[in-house]
Amino acid sequence: MPVLTGYSCALKIRPDMGLIRQGLEYIQRLRGFWGGGADAGLDLVVRQADAPALASPNFGAIEQMFMAGSFSLLNLRPGVTKPYAQHVWVYACVNAIAQNIAGVPLNFYAGTKKNKRLVESAPIVKLFETPNPMMSGYQLIEATMIFLGITGEAFYILDRPNITAVPKEIWTFHPNRFEHVPAANGGTRGWIYRKGGQRIPLEPHEVVFFRYPNPYDDYRGLSPVSVASLGIEQDYHAAQYNANFFKNGAQLGGFLESEENLSQEEFDRVLAQFNDRHQGVSKAHQIGLLEGGLKYKEAGLSQRDMDFLEGRKYNREEICGGVYKVPIGELGLNEDVGSEAREKVRRKQFWETTLDPKMTLIELILWSQLCRGLTGPEVWPEFDRKSIPALQEDRELLLGQAEKLWAMGYPANVVNEYLDLGLPKVEGGDTGYIPFNLQPVGDAAALPATEPQKATVISIQDVPPKSLPAPAIAKRDPKSYWLNFNKLRTAMEEKFHSKIKRYFYEQRKVQLQLLADRLGGDDKTVSAVKKEFVDDLLFDLQEANEKLQKMSWNFWLNAGQEAGQAIYTELGFDLSEFVIQDSAAIDVLKDKLIKVVEINDITRDKLRETLSEGLSQVESVSLLQDRVREVFNSYEHPAHGSFSRSLTIARTETGQAMATARDAAMDQLKVEKIEWGTAGDGNVRNSHIAQSGMVIKRGETFPNGCRYPCDPAGAAGEVINCRCVGIPVLGD
Numbered sequence: 001m002p003v004l005t006g007y008s009c010a011l012k013i014r015p016d017m018g019l020i021r022q023g024l025e026y027i028q029r030l031r032g033f034w035g036g037g038a039d040a041g042l043d044l045v046v047r048q049a050d051a052p053a054l055a056s057p058n059f060g061a062i063e064q065m066f067m068a069g070s071f072s073l074l075n076l077r078p079g080v081t082k083p084y085a086q087h088v089w090v091y092a093c094v095n096a097i098a099q100n101i102a103g104v105p106l107n108f109y110a111g112t113k114k115n116k117r118l119v120e121s122a123p124i125v126k127l128f129e130t131p132n133p134m135m136s137g138y139q140l141i142e143a144t145m146i147f148l149g150i151t152g153e154a155f156y157i158l159d160r161p162n163i164t165a166v167p168k169e170i171w172t173f174h175p176n177r178f179e180h181v182p183a184a185n186g187g188t189r190g191w192i193y194r195k196g197g198q199r200i201p202l203e204p205h206e207v208v209f210f211r212y213p214n215p216y217d218d219y220r221g222l223s224p225v226s227v228a229s230l231g232i233e234q235d236y237h238a239a240q241y242n243a244n245f246f247k248n249g250a251q252l253g254g255f256l257e258s259e260e261n262l263s264q265e266e267f268d269r270v271l272a273q274f275n276d277r278h279q280g281v282s283k284a285h286q287i288g289l290l291e292g293g294l295k296y297k298e299a300g301l302s303q304r305d306m307d308f309l310e311g312r313k314y315n316r317e318e319i320c321g322g323v324y325k326v327p328i329g330e331l332g333l334n335e336d337v338g339s340e341a342r343e344k345v346r347r348k349q350f351w352e353t354t355l356d357p358k359m360t361l362i363e364l365i366l367w368s369q370l371c372r373g374l375t376g377p378e379v380w381p382e383f384d385r386k387s388i389p390a391l392q393e394d395r396e397l398l399l400g401q402a403e404k405l406w407a408m409g410y411p412a413n414v415v416n417e418y419l420d421l422g423l424p425k426v427e428g429g430d431t432g433y434i435p436f437n438l439q440p441v442g443d444a445a446a447l448p449a450t451e452p453q454k455a456t457v458i459s460i461q462d463v464p465p466k467s468l469p470a471p472a473i474a475k476r477d478p479k480s481y482w483l484n485f486n487k488l489r490t491a492m493e494e495k496f497h498s499k500i501k502r503y504f505y506e507q508r509k510v511q512l513q514l515l516a517d518r519l520g521g522d523d524k525t526v527s528a529v530k531k532e533f534v535d536d537l538l539f540d541l542q543e544a545n546e547k548l549q550k551m552s553w554n555f556w557l558n559a560g561q562e563a564g565q566a567i568y569t570e571l572g573f574d575l576s577e578f579v580i581q582d583s584a585a586i587d588v589l590k591d592k593l594i595k596v597v598e599i600n601d602i603t604r605d606k607l608r609e610t611l612s613e614g615l616s617q618v619e620s621v622s623l624l625q626d627r628v629r630e631v632f633n634s635y636e637h638p639a640h641g642s643f644s645r646s647l648t649i650a651r652t653e654t655g656q657a658m659a660t661a662r663d664a665a666m667d668q669l670k671v672e673k674i675e676w677g678t679a680g681d682g683n684v685r686n687s688h689i690a691q692s693g694m695v696i697k698r699g700e701t702f703p704n705g706c707r708y709p710c711d712p713a714g715a716a717g718e719v720i721n722c723r724c725v726g727i728p729v730l731g732d
Contacts, residue, residue, distance in 0.1 A: 080233055083225050084150050087232050089316050090225060092331045093324035094149035100355055101362075102142035105384040110377050114417070115425050119379055123166040124371065128381075131170035143172050144362065148210060149324070151175045152221035156208035156370075157193065163205035163373040178207075180219045188219060208369045210361065228323040231315040325354040347390045359383045406432075407576075427498035428491065478677040478693060478727060485725045486679070488566060489658060492559045497650035499551055501636070504603075504646060508632040510539050511607065512625050519621045534612050538604050545597040552596050552653065556589050557581070559654055560661030567665035571728065578665055585664035592656065592712055599649060606631050652720050655710035659726065663708050666698060666728050673729035674698050674708055688724055695729050 083090040108125050109116040119125055131140045147154040153175040158167040173193075181201075183189035188209075191202045211221030225232065320326050327346050367380045385391055398419050405415045413429035415421075518537055557580055564583065565575035580586060610627040619627075635645040666674070678684045678692045687704045694702060701707050706714035709724035 080229075083232055084146070089319045089331075090150075090228075090232060093320050093326040094146055096326050096330045097149055097324065097355065097358065098142045098145035100351075101145050101359055101383075102138045104359065105387060106137065106141065106362075106381055107384050108371075108379045108381055110379050117424070122379065124374065124379060127167060127170065133169075135172075140170060140172060141362070144210060145358065147172070147175055148212065148221075148358070150223065150225055152212040152214065152223040152226075154210040155191075157202065158206050158208065158370070160205065164375045166374060167370075175221075182219065186218065205373070208365065210365050224323050228319045231318045234315055326350070344390070351388060351390045356385075359385075426495070428495040431491070478675065479680050481727050482677045482679055482725050485566075485677075486723070488562065489654060489723070489725075492562065492658065493650050493654040496555050496559070496654050497647055499555060500646050500649050500653075503548065503551060504632055504635050507539060507544060507603070508628065511628050511632075514539060515621060515625055515628065519624070534608055534615065537611060538607055541600060541604060544600045548596060548600060549593050553589070553593060555653070556592070556657040559657040560585055560589065560664075563658035564661040564665040567662050567669070567728065571669055571671075571730075573669065578668070580661055580664070583661070583664035584667060585660045588660045588664075588712055589657065595712075596653070603631070648721055651723070652710075655722055656712045656719065659708055659710035660712060662726060663698070666726075669728075671728040671730065672698055675727040675729050676702055676709060677725045677727045679723050684724070685718075687718060688722070 080086055084094060085091070106128055108119040108122065108128075110119050111117050128137045128140070131137060135143070144154045144156075151174075155172060155175055155178050157171045157173070159169040159171075160167040177194045179192040179194070180188050181190040181192060188204065190204060191207050191209075193200045193202055212224070214220060214222035216222070316328075320328060320331065327350055329343060329346060330350060363381050363383065371378075371380055398421060402415045402419055402421060405418070406412060409432040410418075411430050411432045413425050414432075416423045416425070416429070515537060560580045561578070564578040564580055564585070568575045568578045607628065610631060611624060614624045614627050663674075673695050674697075675693065675695045676688070676691045678688050680692075684692075688709075691702050691704065696702060699707065704714070704718045706718055708726040710719055710722045712719070
């Protein structure tokens with residue numbers, strides 16, 4: 001442990017503080033403990049008006065006071081020395097706060113507040129999962145809140161060599177074991193940890209100090225217990241009174257009266273006989289026999305007795321509601337419980353006014369005293385407030401407002417920021433869309449002129465009633481229909497293209513780092529490199545698959561929802577009635593999750609092939625990393641025809657998600673027939689040109705084996721890079 005040297009403090013004491021004076025002199029004699037010689041040790045200045053000379057210290061008494069055992073920082077009178085163990089309401093309130101907060105996951109994030117990403121695997125994350133061999137992360141946060149609730153302070157001792165290192169372990173102990181070491185500038189230079197008779201100096205980077213603000217102390221926190229000390233003491237003694245009340249025979253029920261004076265012997269005899277027959281709970285309501293002119297007079301309930309229970313209730317409300325701000329419903333009491341709706345509001349207020357500020361305190365102190373100084377990318381802690389059921393109702397309301405704003409044409413990123421949803425920014429989210437086929441706002445470009453055709457007016461058959469009546473519509477020519485549909489498809493394709501490029505970029509970084517970590521630097525010996533097994537050098541397939549599936553699933557739902565709503569709008573129905581999660585499309589998309597991971601299989605096969613070749617030629621680590629870069633760079637350059645692999649993936653995945661949702665929407669609207677429509681340009685494959693304009697019954701297959709364009713069940717050669725569209729055909 002480091003040694004702290006040379007700090008000063010000034011204490012003003014009263015003449016009657018003899019023991020304290022002895023203690024100060026004794027500390028002065030401990031200067032050698034601090035290192036640096038006598039001149040570099042403690043510099044204590046005792047200011048006292050007309051005080052006598054310090055007496056010789058009684059070392060036994062001083063050691064007992066300053067060195068042995070723990071002492072209480074709580075300003076309580078004798079009797080309540082351990083309020084968490086002795087007082088039921090202190091225990092209940094502190095425990096309710098501690099367990100609720102400890103039950104909220106503490107996550108770590110990197111990036112920026114507006115565009116943050118969850119850190120799932122890092123030393124700091126593992127540290128807070130198992131901070132030390134004796135505690136879990138839950139227990140660490142629980143102990144932190146218990147110490148804060150009792151003393152207004154909590155301490156972490158960090159096992160680390162300097163401020164830039166992630167601690168190996170975190171330990172927390174009762175705050176009364178810590179003493180602050182003031183710095184010359186008024187701050188805290190360090191801490192002294194007392195363990196029995198030992199005094200262990202700690203530097204600032206070895207301690208995280210939580211405290212509630214204390215206007216009367218620049219260094220230490222304000223204990224909630226000390227604020228409620230009078231009420232706690234009164235209630236504690238009232239509880240003791242109750243215990244003694246029943247232990248000693250319950251309350252006085254009446255008086256024995258005599259018109260004549262009794263001698264002491266007669267008085268003692270009568271009292272002993274009466275008590276022997278009637279005193280005690282088990283002897284209540286026995287028949288009394290009186291003699292010598294004695295009369296029994298029943299005692300009435302005094303005002304003091306009537307106020308006793310009311311006083312205990314007042315103390316409870318003062319401690320629970322006034323100091324800790326814990327509703328009695330959280331403590332298991334039902335006397336003031338209202339309706340279910342009222343209790344939801346009360347619990348929400350408990351989280352917002354009591355628990356959330358305390359979670360923010362933990363987050364900010366961990367950031368400023370621990371995370372901010374660590375090397376590497378900046379990370380910060382946040383409690384997962386989305387996992388708190390009491391706060392989810394507001395979030396559902398916000399999401400409903402967000403959906404309405406988005407339907408009005410406000411861009412997704414603008415809505416996210418305006419409502420403070422805390423969602424990451426999305427690619428293309430700065431563009432707004434209007435309901436009609438979800439075209440970009442302001443895009444009023446007219447469709448290319450086509451040869452005039454005679455409009456065929458038809459009606460929808462066997463369509464279930466919706467919120468809007470089914471109007472008569474004019475069937476458009478396939479070319480114009482495709483141009484209109486392509487605006488939406490292209491916008492969604494660009495979004496996913498950006499996502500998949502980012503995904504490959506992150507995957508490349510992981511792969512390059514794996515080579516560096518497992519093979520070392522450029523000076524790695526060739527023989528050592530040659531012994532490595534290739535699959536051990538490749539990225540984790542399961543982790544990559546989970547990330548790809550999560551990214552793809554969220555996009556599919558978004559693209560499918562918009563495509564299905566476009567069909568509803570096109571046919572004259574309320575777009576809000578299409579919900580992709582409630583449609584047949586959801587099962588098809590789930591099946592796609594199994595196939596989408598083939599993207600990672602292909603990447604690993606290419607990496608395995610090129611790295612095996614490089615290792616067989618005994619290449620250096622830097623050359624092997626160049627091979628990795630070539631694999632991923634090829635994804636952005638055309639490999640087949642005019643399409644790069646990332647664009648091919650984006651186009652195919654977008655087309656399949658939208659086509660699946662369009663088919664599900666047509667199924668819900670009872671559309672019986674579908675027409676194959678193409679782009680009509682030179683990039684359309686021959687098999688699609690051959691069936692352009694062909695109409696079949698929905699559910700059957702076109703000559704190329706697809707039920708509709710971009711059918712996920714179709715052959716790869718008919719689906720990859722397909723831009724065709726299925727056109728609903730109504731009537732004849």
